[in-house]
Structure formats: C-alpha cells, structure tokens
Amino acid sequence: MRGLRHFIWTALAATGLMLSASQSFAQKPDVGDEPGLVADDAYELDPEFRKQMVLYRTTEPPGTIIIQTSERHLYLIQGNGRAIRYGIGVGRDGFQWQGLLNITRKAEWPDWTPPPEMIQRQPYLPRFMAGGPGNPLGARALYLGTTVYRIHGTNRPDTIGTAISSGCFRLVNADVADLYDRVPVGTKVIVRQKPQL
Amino acid sequence: MRTFRTGLLIGLAVAVAVAAAAITYERYDTKTLKRTVKRDAVLCGVNTGLPGFSNPDDKGNWSGFDVDFCRAVAAAIFNDPSKVKFLPLDANQRFKELQNRKVDILSRNSTWSMSRETGYELYFPAVSYYDGEGFMVNSSRKSESALDLDGAKVCVQGETTTQLNLADYFKANNMKYDEMKFGKLEDVIKAYDEGKCDVLTADVSQLYAIRLRLTKPKDSTILPDVISKEPLAPVVRQRDDEWMMIVKWTLYAMINAEELGVTSQNIDEALKSKKPDVMRLVGTEGTYGEELGLTKDWAARIIRHVGNYGEVYERNVGARSKLGIPRGLNQLWNAGGIQYAPPIR
Numbered sequence: 001m002r003g004l005r006h007f008i009w010t011a012l013a014a015t016g017l018m019l020s021a022s023q024s025f026a027q028k029p030d031v032g033d034e035p036g037l038v039a040d041d042a043y044e045l046d047p048e049f050r051k052q053m054v055l056y057r058t059t060e061p062p063g064t065i066i067i068q069t070s071e072r073h074l075y076l077i078q079g080n081g082r083a084i085r086y087g088i089g090v091g092r093d094g095f096q097w098q099g100l101l102n103i104t105r106k107a108e109w110p111d112w113t114p115p116p117e118m119i120q121r122q123p124y125l126p127r128f129m130a131g132g133p134g135n136p137l138g139a140r141a142l143y144l145g146t147t148v149y150r151i152h153g154t155n156r157p158d159t160i161g162t163a164i165s166s167g168c169f170r171l172v173n174a175d176v177a178d179l180y181d182r183v184p185v186g187t188k189v190i191v192r193q194k195p196q197l
Numbered sequence: 198m199r200t201f202r203t204g205l206l207i208g209l210a211v212a213v214a215v216a217a218a219a220i221t222y223e224r225y226d227t228k229t230l231k232r233t234v235k236r237d238a239v240l241c242g243v244n245t246g247l248p249g250f251s252n253p254d255d256k257g258n259w260s261g262f263d264v265d266f267c268r269a270v271a272a273a274i275f276n277d278p279s280k281v282k283f284l285p286l287d288a289n290q291r292f293k294e295l296q297n298r299k300v301d302i303l304s305r306n307s308t309w310s311m312s313r314e315t316g317y318e319l320y321f322p323a324v325s326y327y328d329g330e331g332f333m334v335n336s337s338r339k340s341e342s343a344l345d346l347d348g349a350k351v352c353v354q355g356e357t358t359t360q361l362n363l364a365d366y367f368k369a370n371n372m373k374y375d376e377m378k379f380g381k382l383e384d385v386i387k388a389y390d391e392g393k394c395d396v397l398t399a400d401v402s403q404l405y406a407i408r409l410r411l412t413k414p415k416d417s418t419i420l421p422d423v424i425s426k427e428p429l430a431p432v433v434r435q436r437d438d439e440w441m442m443i444v445k446w447t448l449y450a451m452i453n454a455e456e457l458g459v460t461s462q463n464i465d466e467a468l469k470s471k472k473p474d475v476m477r478l479v480g481t482e483g484t485y486g487e488e489l490g491l492t493k494d495w496a497a498r499i500i501r502h503v504g505n506y507g508e509v510y511e512r513n514v515g516a517r518s519k520l521g522i523p524r525g526l527n528q529l530w531n532a533g534g535i536q537y538a539p540p541i542r
Binding site: 046047048052053054055056057058066068071075080081082083192194195196197 | 342420421423456457458463466472517521523526528532534
C-alpha cells in the first residue's frame with residue numbers, strides 16, 4: 001500500500017516536473033515555486049533556521065504564533081519566557097504584509113490552486129496540483145483567516161531563510177508537520193515586518 | 198614694605214596654586230572629550246582575547262562586539278572608526294587603569310554591579326549585552342528547558358557566583374543535582390567533554406565559546422534559560438557627564454537605529470527619510486548631536502561606519518558568526534528580548 005502510494009506520488013511528481021520544465025523555457029521560475037520537485041529530506045538547514053527552543057519574552061499567551069519576517073523566524077510561544085523557533089521563507093519585496101489573523105483551517109498534503117493573480121504573474125504555474133511530495137505547499141498547510149496566505153511546507157527546503165514567496169510562509173516539511181500537531185484551528189497568528197524608513 | 202611684598206608673594210602663590218588646581222581638575226576630571234579630540238584617538242580598554250568580544254588578529258587588528266563599541270564612539274566623534282587605540286587589560290587591573298586615566302572607556306565584558314560603581318567611583322552608562330548563567334547539556338538528554346534537569350550531574354567551577362546561582366536555582370525549583378566542582382574552568386570543560394557530567398553551567402556567552410572547543414560540538418545543546426543577571430556594560434569615570442552622555446547615547450543610537458530599521462546598508466536612504474523619529478536619529482531634524490558636544494550627524498556616522506546594534510551583534514557573536522549565540526535577551530524589547538533604548542527626542 002505504502003509502496004503503491006509512493007509510486008503514484010513519484011509518477012505525479014515526475015509528470016509535474018516535466019510540465020513545469022517545458023513551460024519554464026518561456027519564463028524561468030525564479031521565485032522558488034518548482035511544482036513537481038520532490039523535497040530533499042536530507043537537506044540540512046543552517047543552524048539558525050533549524051527548529052529549536054529559544055528564549056522569547058512576550059505578553060502574548062502560550063500557543064500564539066509570532067512571525068518575524070525580517071528574521072525569517074516563526075515563534076510558537078511556550079510561556080516561561082520560551083518559544084519554539086522555526087526557520088521560514090517569506091514573501092519577496094512587494095509581497096510582504098503584517099497583521100493579526102487566526103488559523104481557520106488545517107490540511108495535510110494540501111492541494112494547490114494558485115490564485116488568479118499568481119497565475120497572471122507566473123503563467124507557467126499549473127492551474128491545479130493535487131497534494132503530494134512534489135507540491136510546493138508541502139506536507140501541511142495552515143490557512144490564515146480568509147486570505148490567500150498560508151503557513152505551509154515546501155518542496156524547496158533551500159529557500160528557507162529567503163524572501164521569495166508570494167506572501168506565504170514556508171517551513172520544511174518536518175517542521176510544518178511538527179507545528180501542525182501543536183496548533184489548533186483558532187490559533188492567533190501575529191505577522192511582524194521590519195519598520196519602514 | 199617687606200610685609201607687603203611677602204603678602205604679595207603669598208597671594209601670588211595662592212593664585213597660582215588655585216589656577217593650577219583648576220587646570221588639573223579641568224584636564225583630568227571633566228574633559229575626556231577634549232583630550233580625546235586633541236589626541237585624535239579614543240583610548241579603549243578591552244579584553245586581552247575573548248572570541249566574539251575582543252580579539253586581535255596576527256597583524257594587531259582588533260575585532261569583536263566590545264571592540265566595535267569603541268569604534269562606534271570614535272565614529273561619532275571623528276567620523277572615523279579607526280581612530281581608536283586598544284589597550285588589552287586583564288580582569289584585575291581593568292578598573293584601576295580606567296581610574297588612572299590610562300583609558301577613556303572600558304569596553305571589556307564587565308558586569309555592572311552596584312559595588313563596582315560606588316567602590317571604584319565609576320559609571321556604567323547602559324547595558325550593551327545581557328549575559329547570565331545558563332546550561333549546556335548533552336543533546337541525548339533531550340532537555341528543552343532548565344526545568345528538565347532534575348537529577349542531573351552538573352559540572353561547575355567552584356567558589357564562584359556561578360556555583361551559588363546553580364544551588365539557588367535548583368533549590369528554588371525543588372530539583373536535585375549531583376555537583377562536580379573544579380577549581381579551574383579548563384578542568385570543568387575537560388570533565389564535561391569526557392562525559393563525567395551531563396550538564397555544564399557557566400555564563401551563556403561563555404558556553405557558546407566553550408562548545409566550539411569540545412571534541413563533538415554538535416552533541417551539546419545550550420538551553421535557552423538564563424538563571425542569573427550579568428549585565429555587561431561599557432564603563433567610564435564618574436564626574437565627566439559630557440563623556441558619559443556620549444558613551445551612553447552612542448549605544449542608545451545603535452539600539453534605536455535597529456528598532457527604526459536603519460542599517461549601514463540603507464543609511465543614505467534614511468538620511469532622506471521623512472519619518473520624524475528617523476529624522477531625529479540621523480540628524481536631519483533637531484540639534485541632538487550638538488547638545489551632546491558632537492555634530493548633527495553623530496548617529497548617522499555610527500550607523501554608517503559600524504552599523505546598528507543588531508548588525509554589530511550578528512557580525513561578532515550572532516547566529517552567522519563563529520560563536521552562533523541566538524539574540525535571546527539581547528533581542529529588541531518588541532521582538533522577544535529586553536534591549537530597550539530611550540527615544541531620541
């Protein structure tokens with residue numbers, strides 16, 4: 001069963017890869033979306049982006065998520081002055097935002113339907129892609145409010161620490177799965193930007 | 198006639214003595230800035246060698262967090278961060294050398310405490326680095342917090358505040374531990390490295406330096422908890438308010454710059470900013486620099502040549518440096534830490 005599923009994923013991924021490769025001649029996908037690419041699980045993150053317990057003082061209650069985009073870190077507040085910190089990839093210039101939202105939905109191996117504005121910018125993207133290892137949303141997705149933004153996994157672990165996305169926050173699959181199990185729907189998410197001059 | 202001449206002489210002598218005393222007082226007690234400008238260099242007392250904080254290379258060029266702070270003061274005064282003379286001082290002589298005016302600033306990982314200010318007639322203008330005692334554990338223990346250390350075997354240097362803090366912390370949290378104490382830090386490290394204990398306690402900045410020297414650095418984790426207060430600060434002499442203010446606001450300018458998003462990379466852009474708090478910082482509004490005895494662009498000079506607080510932290514001791522110390526307490530107050538500077542206004 002497991003082997004069969006794996007085979008299907010791989011086949012899907014391979015098809016996706018060919019599709020995206022053929023389309024990318026027209027416009028190179030330079031924004032970190034590579035549908036079809038299967039994540040390299042052995043990829044080693046820089047120490048500062050590995051999941052770790054850190055000191056973090058805040059008046060926000062335990063269970064809150066705080067995203068510091070300029071640091072490329074996501075904090076899950078633990079109380080007692082501590083937080084679990086994950087490395088993330090964030091929105092590129094012009095695709096950064098800040099605010100307060102709640103997690104409204106959670107999904108495992110989510111499907112991907114790039115929103116129309118994204119298709120317009122990156123016409124080489126597929127219109128729909130079923131969930132799986134080649135899917136740029138990766139292993140899990142946490143949907144933020146009613147926006148098009150999510151906290152999700154990735155098939156490009158090498159983009160953690162960069163500002164490359166269309167406004168979503170990406171974690172490596174192992175991290176997003178870990179976070180997914182720790183936070184319920186309704187979790188408060190605070191997104192902070194660096195100040196403007 | 199004779200008495201008149203004697204009187205005149207005595208009067209003259211008194212006048213000369215008073216004038217000399219006044220000059221000496223002026224020269225030695227109140228005008229560090231004047232003397233620094235005349236000398237064309239800041240005299241900066243630093244550690245003889247401490248990774249990340251102050252280290253000379255083989256050509257005698259100094260670098261590090263404490264070193265950069267003196268460069269920032271030089272940048273504010275001279276618009277040139279190289280106008281600093283570094284004097285390596287050991288722990289025993291440091292405060293005496295400052296008192297004896299061998300240095301203008303001591304920037305040497307010195308803990309600010311009450312008795313040091315009162316006893317040596319010194320002044321610690323502001324905290325540059327919040328250090329404190331922490332724990333390094335073998336990663337196999339899977340500890341996520343110091344509260345998971347019940348029953349651990351702890352290596353510690355004996356007859357130190359570190360040892361006392363350790364005892365207090367475990368007692369306060371109803372935990373037991375097995376203490377292995379050593380006279381020298383070297384022996385503490387060796388014992389831990391050989392697996393004779395599963396926890397080593399020392400100040401957090403030290404733990405990161407120690408970890409680099411272990412046989413297998415990756416097998417050790419430094420816990421996020423900080424159990425004591427070791428506020429490190431630059432030090433100046435008392436009774437020179439002008440100088441003390443320059444040192445204090447140099448640090449606060451760097452912290453404010455980080456909070457406002459002004460960096461060595463975007464300082465030119467910041468000079469064109471129309472945001473009031475950025476304008477006050479970089480000197481396009483107000484006369485804050487002049488009121489310090491410096492120029493309008495004093496803070497812009499610091500940021501351009503040395504960087505904001507976060508840049509200096511990251512470059513010398515932060516995640517991408519060799520030491521790799523997370524910001525922790527030294528993160529800004531609005532981003533998880535306690536670094537907080539009064540506003541420039």
